[in-house]
Amino acid sequence: MSFTPSRLLIFGATGAIGKYITEAILAAKPTFSHVSIFTSNNTVQTKPELLARWKAAGVPLSVLVGDITNAEDVANAYKVEKPDTVISALGRGALTIQTKLVELAEASESVKWLFPSEYGTDIEHNAKSPNEKPHQNKLALRKYIRENISEEKLKITYLVTGPYFDMWVNAKANPKMGAFEPASKQAYVIDDGEGRVGFCTMPDVGKFLVAALRHPEQSFGKALKVQSFVVTPNQVLAEYEKQTGGDKWQVTHVPLKELEELETRAWAEGAGNATGFTLRRIWAEGGTLYEKNDNELIGVGPNDTDSLATAVGRALAKN
Numbered sequence: 353m354s355f356t357p358s359r360l361l362i363f364g365a366t367g368a369i370g371k372y373i374t375e376a377i378l379a380a381k382p383t384f385s386h387v388s389i390f391t392s393n394n395t396v397q398t399k400p401e402l403l404a405r406w407k408a409a410g411v412p413l414s415v416l417v418g419d420i421t422n423a424e425d426v427a428n429a430y431k432v433e434k435p436d437t438v439i440s441a442l443g444r445g446a447l448t449i450q451t452k453l454v455e456l457a458e459a460s461e462s463v464k465w466l467f468p469s470e471y472g473t474d475i476e477h478n479a480k481s482p483n484e485k486p487h488q489n490k491l492a493l494r495k496y497i498r499e500n501i502s503e504e505k506l507k508i509t510y511l512v513t514g515p516y517f518d519m520w521v522n523a524k525a526n527p528k529m530g531a532f533e534p535a536s537k538q539a540y541v542i543d544d545g546e547g548r549v550g551f552c553t554m555p556d557v558g559k560f561l562v563a564a565l566r567h568p569e570q571s572f573g574k575a576l577k578v579q580s581f582v583v584t585p586n587q588v589l590a591e592y593e594k595q596t597g598g599d600k601w602q603v604t605h606v607p608l609k610e611l612e613e614l615e616t617r618a619w620a621e622g623a624g625n626a627t628g629f630t631l632r633r634i635w636a637e638g639g640t641l642y643e644k645n646d647n648e649l650i651g652v653g654p655n656d657t658d659s660l661a662t663a664v665g666r667a668l669a670k671n
């Protein structure tokens with residue numbers, strides 16, 4: 353099928369990663385003829401400046417207010433806006449709702465392509481993946497799509513980005529997950545800090561999504577694995593030291609075994625940061641490493657993504 357996405361509808365557009373995705377789409381101006389955002393009344397009330405700025409960005413933009421859990425609201429959005437491509441960036445609390453969004457997209461007259469909310473860890477990486485707790489809702493959606501959605505009617509693409517570098521360096525919940533603290537020049541790294549991790553910066557997630565939109569044939573039916581850079585925690589530390597005057601930082605090595613124990617305890621106690629512990633353990637175990645990523649497949653070259661130096665500079669500027 354020869355297809356060029358033109359009318360986009362975004363769910364979760366103003367969320368943590370949705371914001372970067374929407375900004376990148378709006379910055380790609382002439383590429384898309386129309387962009388619609390389906391959002392809650394709460395977001396309209398709490399983020400008016402952001403929505404006003406986007407409306408002034410020069411791309412025809414509709415903001416639809418509705419309830420994501422109400423099938424009628426969603427079906428109506430598809431009917432009125434006639435998107436050919438739907439991008440979901442819904443948060444973890446809304447992942448299961450996506451089964452309905454997908455079902456309605458397949459039944460709609462206009463939607464040809466849909467990106468479910470992923471933008472994270474490769475949930476089908478190895479033999480342990482099917483049992484990882486944080487993966488369950490995303491795995492269930494992939495299963496539902498495999499078993500129920502006709503590829504002829506609706507193309508699906510999952511954008512698999514690995515951890516966001518911007519969040520990874522700043523483990524607010526517990527520094528033992530791995531953290532870099534410029535104010536006290538302290539770092540926490542897992543084991544000897546030599547385990548490589550593949551990252552995306554949050555602005556690059558938006559860039560990769562737009563690159564995928566520009567390469568439909570290459571993206572249809574795939575879980576695209578994209579990365580800004582692959583580095584070790586020790587390389588990250590060296591970059592922080594370089595950009596903070598050259599002094600050596602104080603380093604705490606957290607054994608992987610200790611991270612696993614913290615993870616087990618967090619799940620047993622029903623702690624809010626349990627998901628974070630599991631994902632950090634997966635990343636430390638090599639869960640973001642591939643023989644080859646898909647950057648090139650969607651036309652993203654080595655100089656098109658943020659470098660480690662840029663990402664650390666940005667993180668320092670935020671502190």
Ligand SMILES: NC(=O)c1ccc[n+]([C@@H]2O[C@H](COP(=O)([O-])OP(=O)(O)OC[C@H]3O[C@@H](n4cnc5c(N)ncnc54)[C@H](OP(=O)(O)O)[C@@H]3O)[C@@H](O)[C@H]2O)c1
Nearest residue numbers: 364367368369391392395442443445446469472514515516
């Ligand atoms: N790779 C990483 O390091 C990483 C880190 C964080 C998240 N992620 C992934 O990125 C995706 C998006 O997560 P996020 O953190 O960006 O999302 P988020 O900010 O928590 O939420 C995004 C939007 O989803 C909508 N939403 C509606 N009902 C919701 C509900 N019950 N719970 C949560 N959100 C609801 C809201 O938008 P409206 O008000 O407009 O409806 C909200 O602004 C997820 O798949 C997540 O797993 C990856």
